[in-house]
Amino acid sequence: MRVLLGSGGIGTEERTALFRSLLIGHYEGCERIVFIPLATGNHEDRATRMRELLGLDESRLVLIDQTNAETQISASDGIYMGGGNSFLLVHELHRLAIVDVIKEAVLGGVPYVGVSAGSNVACPTMMTTNDMPILLPETFDSLGIVPFQINPHYYPGKITFNHQGAAHSHYGESRAQRISEYHVLHDIPVLGMWEGSYITWDGQEGRLIGNAVAFYPDGRSVDLMDGAVFDGSLSHRQSSA
Amino acid sequence: MRVLLGSGGIGTEERTALFRSLLIGHYEGCERIVFIPLATGNHEDRATRMRELLGLDESRLVLIDQTNAETQISASDGIYMGGGNSFLLVHELHRLAIVDVIKEAVLGGVPYVGVSAGSNVACPTMMTTNDMPILLPETFDSLGIVPFQINPHYYPGKITFNHQGAAHSHYGESRAQRISEYHVLHDIPVLGMWEGSYITWDGQEGRLIGNAVAFYPDGRSVDLMDGAVFDGSLSHRQSSA
Numbered sequence: 001m002r003v004l005l006g007s008g009g010i011g012t013e014e015r016t017a018l019f020r021s022l023l024i025g026h027y028e029g030c031e032r033i034v035f036i037p038l039a040t041g042n043h044e045d046r047a048t049r050m051r052e053l054l055g056l057d058e059s060r061l062v063l064i065d066q067t068n069a070e071t072q073i074s075a076s077d078g079i080y081m082g083g084g085n086s087f088l089l090v091h092e093l094h095r096l097a098i099v100d101v102i103k104e105a106v107l108g109g110v111p112y113v114g115v116s117a118g119s120n121v122a123c124p125t126m127m128t129t130n131d132m133p134i135l136l137p138e139t140f141d142s143l144g145i146v147p148f149q150i151n152p153h154y155y156p157g158k159i160t161f162n163h164q165g166a167a168h169s170h171y172g173e174s175r176a177q178r179i180s181e182y183h184v185l186h187d188i189p190v191l192g193m194w195e196g197s198y199i200t201w202d203g204q205e206g207r208l209i210g211n212a213v214a215f216y217p218d219g220r221s222v223d224l225m226d227g228a229v230f231d232g233s234l235s236h237r238q239s240s241a
Numbered sequence: 242m243r244v245l246l247g248s249g250g251i252g253t254e255e256r257t258a259l260f261r262s263l264l265i266g267h268y269e270g271c272e273r274i275v276f277i278p279l280a281t282g283n284h285e286d287r288a289t290r291m292r293e294l295l296g297l298d299e300s301r302l303v304l305i306d307q308t309n310a311e312t313q314i315s316a317s318d319g320i321y322m323g324g325g326n327s328f329l330l331v332h333e334l335h336r337l338a339i340v341d342v343i344k345e346a347v348l349g350g351v352p353y354v355g356v357s358a359g360s361n362v363a364c365p366t367m368m369t370t371n372d373m374p375i376l377l378p379e380t381f382d383s384l385g386i387v388p389f390q391i392n393p394h395y396y397p398g399k400i401t402f403n404h405q406g407a408a409h410s411h412y413g414e415s416r417a418q419r420i421s422e423y424h425v426l427h428d429i430p431v432l433g434m435w436e437g438s439y440i441t442w443d444g445q446e447g448r449l450i451g452n453a454v455a456f457y458p459d460g461r462s463v464d465l466m467d468g469a470v471f472d473g474s475l476s477h478r479q480s481s482a
Binding site: 008009010011041084085087088126127128129130131132133135136139140153155156157158159160161162163168169170171172178179181182184185186195 | 367398409420
């Protein structure tokens with residue numbers, strides 16, 4: 001398996017350059033990558049921007065054809081699952097009945113890239129999303145191409161916001177608190193991925209590019225450093241590199 | 242109708258004092274208030290803390306009896322719906338089949354207080370929650386005792402977080418962006434309520450205590466000030482008080 005999952009939050013030039021470099025490397029040798037922006041509207045705009053960013057033309061980065069998606073995905077040798085709203089994305093993947101064909105392709109070695117919502121849906125379920133539940137999918141079950149959960153756009157601790165020049169404390173739940181609520185009901189570990197961070201996953205072993213926190217079902221959590229190597233239960237060692 | 246809905250985020254002494262004062266006033270004359278903390282675990286602890294805060298004993302603030310909830314709610318003259326996880330809360334309200342009895346009580350004049358998730362479920366649906374989807378309810382439909390949606394713990398703009406003494410920008414979606422995603426699919430206005438803020442609702446007219454932003458389905462938004470009076474479509478005037 002060749003899986004690359006990003007947290008999103010690519011808001012600086014440096015992060016954009018890293019994103020571009022990682023994707024170009026990940027898709028090396030791919031002749032026909034199917035672009036799946038079903039977590040948002042504006043599909044054509046999204047495809048155009050991604051082609052410009054990666055320097056690919058329409059024949060190499062192909063927008064998903066909703067009338068023929070299963071055949072199209074089977075004939076592709078790369079998959080890009082874009083960000084947006086995870087509830088919408090999971091709903092659309094099930095509506096188009098393309099969960100199995102994507103999963104089979106990825107298990108068969110087709111490179112997959114997911115960012116933000118596209119990383120959420122690579123997990124067993126979409127239950128560790130931050131998104132607003134703007135529609136009810138028939139299930140939260142997702143692709144399950146990695147065996148752990150991801151919380152993208154993760155940040156540690158509490159937040160502040162600015163208004164009219166003054167900083168205000170926000171008292172709402174932190175991401176760690178929300179993940180602990182998930183672990184009251186579920187036993188799957190959760191990787192809280194800082195913005196601008198990525199993981200690669202080969203089916204057995206993952207590697208972190210950036211920063212993340214591993215949250216275990218027993219309530220423990222561990223900061224993972226750039227280069228950390230981990231397995232499907234998020235047991236990890238720092239890279240020797 | 243006598244409805245009081247809070248955003249939550251009661252993290253300062255001043256906010257706690259306001260919360261206490263508003264609730265004591267709202268429940269004036271109530272002899273048996275049913276306390277519904279189904280958005281969390283630790284029901285007994287929650288009830289104890291709330292009794293201490295409001296100066297009520299066990300006979301006046303009664304923890305929900307899940308084996309006899311419908312009869313108990315019918316026999317109560319006050320309802321408190323506590324905060325926590327809205328997915329869990331909606332799931333539990335439907336599992337116990339107490340949506341209708343709560344709605345009938347409130348329509349009949351029984352004072353209702355909801356905070357955070359308890360405000361979310363007072364809306365037509367729970368679709369404007371910030372919570373993590375830790376389980377799939379059979380429906381997102383909620384009590385519908387107010388005709389608009391609420392986004393509790395609302396904050397304007399983007400956020401920052403602190404780590405090891407440095408402030409970091411977060412690039413994830415703002416609340417306003419998430420609400421705009423909701424409005425792609427739905428036509429119900431959304432009230433983004435700042436933490437520490439409340440509304441009262443009498444069935445026709447609401448009044449704001451604190452700060453909020455009204456988001457309309459056409460994409461417009463308006464800052465509402467303390468004392469603002471509004472109707473079910475969030476059309477508003479500032480208070481003459």
